[in-house]
Amino acid sequence: MSNETFKIVRACLVLGVALFFTPIGLLIAVSIYLYNTFVARKACKNIAGEVAVVTGSAGGLGKNIAAELASKGCNVAICDINYKLAEGTAKEIADKYSVKANAYKVDVTKYEEVVDLKEKLTREIGPATILVNNAGLLIHSDQLNPTVEEIELMVKVNYMSHFWTNRVFLEDMKKANKGHIVAISSVAGLVTLPYSEPYCSSKNAVRALMRVLRAELKLEGLNIDATTVFPSFLQTHARVKQFATDSGFSDLYPLLEGEDVAKRIVQGMLQREAEVAVPGFFMLTYRLISLLPARAQDWVTYMPMMRLNTFQRAFASIKEQ
Helix, strand or coil, rough: CHHHHHHHHHHHHHHHHHHHHHHHHHHHHHHHHHHHHHHCCCCCCCCCEEEEEECCCCCCHHHHHHHHHHCCCCEEEEEEEEHHHHHHHHHHHHHCCCEEEEEECCCCCCCCHHHHHHHHHHHHCCCCCCEEEEECCCCCCCCCCCHHHHHHHHCCCCCCCCHHHHHHHHHHHHHHHCEHHHHHHHHHCCCCCCCCHHHHHHHHHHHHHHHHHHHHHHHHHCCCEEEEECCCEECCCHHHHHHHHHHCCHHHHCCCHHHHHHHHHHHHHHCCCCCCCCHHHHHHHHHHCCCCHHHHHHHHHHCCHHHHHHHHHHHHHHHCC
16 A cells, blocks of 8 residues: 555544544533533633723723723723724723723734834733734625725734734733733624625634634643634624614624623633633534535525525615615
């Protein structure tokens, strides 16, 4: 038997063994998921007195996350390109929770500005041990035909910015051997939303980036956690809310309140969860569908009922914008 033939036979044997044990592994995985979700009470980290950087936190979900962290005694850096709004948010949080809350203007797509942000907030608040990459874009001015500039900006904000913030803030976390990075992806990082190629691909890329990061942190033996969050549509953005309602996506599942999602995100972070889907059944559904062949996955996702009741309405809604 030639070396190449041996490799092929070995690969087939490994695949056969994997397929044989897949049902058992699935049963164990589902059992663990249900136990952790509904039975176990995990020990939570104490973040009182720590410094958290939350990007895109002048309003919306980012503001809710910053407030939830502050309620746990965490000092927060409100980072946003809208400095005036960030100032108001920082003052509101500082007054309500009696923590340090400073506003910082930053364009997270620019590495130099992220470096300046770190230096400034380290002087004013202290070294950050928590980073929440929340800044993101969802809708273009023309969803069916976005400009080149809009696509580039969405990829930079939704994906590339994570590279810069992770690189800059991980440095101090590694020195302290302590920290937590939270990346806000989207349910679009688990399932496909038609006519949203730049958004879905950027959110899928965030998931891959965080999986690689978790592997590297484990290999280096660092006491730094990483959590990826996959929320569904929220009520925190007026245009997104209108799109979800007009398209029919809100008929599949109610739009989420920002405060509720923020509580779940911080809970998952404190319990060191690797991935958090909101609502939680999205993650279990995704994992089950992933076991099917590609064509079967496509049929389940876009079966006739879904095409007629949701995706065609979504297409009509986008055309009317």
